[in-house]
Amino acid sequence: MTMLESNVDVLIIGAGPAGFIAATWMTRIGVKMRIIDKRGTKVFNGQADGLQCQSQEIFDSFGFEDRVQNETNHMLEFCMWARISRFTEKVLHQGRTEQFFLDHIKKHSDIEVERGVLPEALSVDMSHVEDTNSHSITLKLRSLGDEEATSQQAKGTGTQDGLFRSNLARDGTDNLIHKSKEQANLEEVVHAKYVFGCDGANRWTRHIIPLTDFPDIRKRFAIHSTSSSSLILTETKPDACGRADRSSIKPEIKPEIRPETIISAPEKILSPFTVTYNYCHRWTAYQIGQRGGRNFDLHQRIFLAGDAVHTHSPKAGQGMNVSMQDTYYLGWKVGLVVKGVVEPSILKTYQSERRRVAHDLISFDHKFSRLFSGRPAKDIMDESGVSMAEFKEKFVVDYRASMLVAKAGSSEHQGDGTGMSPSGGRKQAWLKSDGRFRIILFAGNMSSSSRKARAEAFCAALEKSDSFLKSVIEILTLYSIRRIDIELLNDFPVILHSWDEKTGWDYYKVFVDDQSHHEGHGHAYEKYGVYPERGYVVIARPHQYVG
Ligand SMILES: Cc1cc2nc3c(=O)[nH]c(=O)nc-3n(C[C@H](O)[C@H](O)[C@H](O)COP(=O)(O)OP(=O)(O)OC[C@H]3O[C@@H](n4cnc5c(N)ncnc54)[C@H](O)[C@@H]3O)c2cc1C
Structure with missing residues (x-):
């Protein structure tokens, strides 16, 4: 059998939020690219649902924020970015958000996500890595059989259980490769100039529709209970995906996690109010892990973005947003380098700009998670308790001096450079994301x-x-x-x-x-x-x- 062999400028591994932003940039700048995902279908509902202001500004600059405006629940009383942006935080399930990207990519190109395709091997030709025109990265791709690539969700059997893209389930990648080898599926060799690793952190998600007598369940709220764990409740538009409930489940009960075990946590936390459900639309469990990578790129040719290089708890609702921002801040740089418009040296600034953001977010998330697992502060004088007041400061990205930022300080080393401090607003309504x-x-x-x-x-x-x-x-x-x-x-x-x-x-x-x-x-x-x-x-x- 002859193996297919081809060249591409950019190969994106993973069609999640980070991969979609990268693909959108390539489409808008007109770079030859492919995007592959090991799963046979897109995500249908969760996992992320909180769309922060900056993500909406990004969507606006690409030209599809109106869809977010129409289809989301607007969070007017819970917004960490208020007053910095003209948008408010909104809630929409991730499946819908990803659909916006698919539609936008289709509108601007004939590129489709190649699903059921898994990278099996990757090598970098070091002798050509300095030559920006060389396709110095070689990947072996394998197309999976329908059975391996199709998630339970897509098969439509019973309640969607969040097996799809979960982190409590074993990844199964090795198993997939092994199985598909047995079936002699299609293999292909691809030579790429640049690779985006946006293949996530392998997660579980969960969604339940609760019936409760808790006062005004329409608002997004967090309950920090002294007797049990915590609960964040987010209502999304009923016609979009109903109400979503998240609660922390103690790790030791992981193996027995079922919808009944999950609902027992909010039962305790909401008491004396009651909560039950007639219909469970989807459920999953998720293990919080705060991890940040040291290296965000290899020779400025292979870049890691999103959950692939930093993970945090879903409580602050930052993961998808920051994942999209990673590739939003990187995509145009790679696109314009491929087009020969800017010097490849600017690619150094991806790590210097984004690593610090990721690490700052992880330390923020450590503290923020304590709001849910630690003892709540009794009042403002209670220093050993955890208080929401710590987080009242808004934060936005503010990079320090680099070859791209003219500011006081040395730009020579392109060192990590960002403080999460307030700065001016953005004018994205004029500033369309078209690579200019x-x-x-x-x-x-x-x-x-x-x-x-x-x-x-x-x-x-x-x-x-x-x-x-x-x-x-x-x-x-x-x-x-x-x-x-x-x-x-x-x-x-x-x-x-x-x-x-x-x-x-x-x-x-x-x-x-x-x-x-x-x-x-x-x-x-x-x-x-x-x-x-x-x-x-x-x-x-x-x-x-x-x-
Ligand atoms: C319960 C829950 C609630 C959350 N709530 C929020 C929220 O409100 N707001 C927020 O901002 N974030 C939230 N998050 C986090 C958010 O979902 C993630 O941070 C975000 O999806 C990360 O995007 P990503 O593109 O990096 O990775 P993913 O979304 O994980 O996408 C990775 C993609 O790569 C594919 N893939 C994996 N391995 C391979 C491989 N070997 N080859 C090819 N393809 C591969 C996967 O199939 C998948 O499609 C939540 C997470 C959970 C679990």
Whole structure:
């Protein structure tokens, strides 16, 4: 039998949230890629359900946030990222979120997830690893038979038990390879320039629809019980997947875990209120493990992302969100390197930027988990108890100096660099994820002749033949005087509202910080701290981060 052999620029292993973001980037940037998953079907319901503001900003920049808006339960009273973003936290089961990605990838390419395909061997040709054009990674892929690749969920037998992508069940990868070898399934050799390892941490999930007399079960809440373990209850939209219940089960009862054992935990915790169920839609159990990898890449050719390189408890609802952010922050870099637009050296910043985020999250999660397993604080003076007040500070990613971030401090070593400290908001509604860098020109008061002259001089410099401006850089302008006091075509240099033979002037690149008829006043200059008489220039990377 002749073995198939082919080349691809990027191979993504694992079609979970991290893999889907990577695939979406490749599709949008136009990179030749394949995405494989050992499972024969997608995940149907859980596991993650909390969509944080930044994930929604990412979806918005790809152009499908409206679907999240329509199909989710909006969490208005429980949001760790409030006021930083214009979005609130939302709840939607992971199966639906993954469907959004599948639809988006289909819209922008003819690529499909190759399911039931398992990598069996991987090697790196070290003699060519420095040559960015070389397909120096070789993988042997094996297509599984239907039986091995199909999860219980997909077979539709009985209650979905979360066996799919679980971490309490044994992974079974070796077994799958062994079985499929017996059946002489299709083998293939693929040579790739870059590989994304997004194959998760092998998990179990659980979902039950509870019937209870607990007051207002519609709200997301956490109960920290002194007598038993803890409970977080999240209601998702009934037409999406009903209510979800999660509770911590003591490890020693693992082997006997059944829906009846799971429901006994909330029974104790909610007492004197009662909880029972008529119909169990899906259940699973999950073992909390806080692990963070040391190396996030191998020779800046193979990258680990998501649960494959850091795991934490589901309690803070961060896993899927941070997994997606990993590949959101990495995908454009690999895409633009493959396209020859940026230097491969920027790939070093994946580890330096994301490892610290992962490790900070793990220590946050350690503390956060204690809220559920430790003794609750009696009051503000009770120092030995665990209090939610510790977590009232919002956190966002704020990278330190590197070759991509111009800040005080040495960028030479690209060392781990992020503090989880509050910083400015994002403007993702303008900043679409299409692989372009952006210059955002706060042109200020364009009715002042000196201010206008400065903006014109800046534009003239950008138009020079030796300017760094290329098609991968888009310029957006925000000016600060009343819209009716200025004439776009006369008062702004052409480079800010370019002309196209087919579509005419591009009016949609110039914005005003003024009262709108329907949406109030954004007060952008005031909020970003920009003086209209002085102006400002901001450079944003393709994933919106201000460098
Ligand atoms: C009960 C529960 C609740 C959670 N709640 C939240 C929440 O509210 N918010 C949140 O942000 N996170 C939550 N999480 C965490 C979240 O589900 C994970 O962090 C997230 O799914 C990780 O995404 P990933 O793409 O890295 O991995 P996964 O989602 O695990 O995807 C990995 C993919 O790789 C495939 N794969 C595995 N091995 C191979 C292989 N050898 N070859 C090919 N393919 C392979 C798998 O089939 C799978 O499709 C929760 C987790 C659990 C268990």
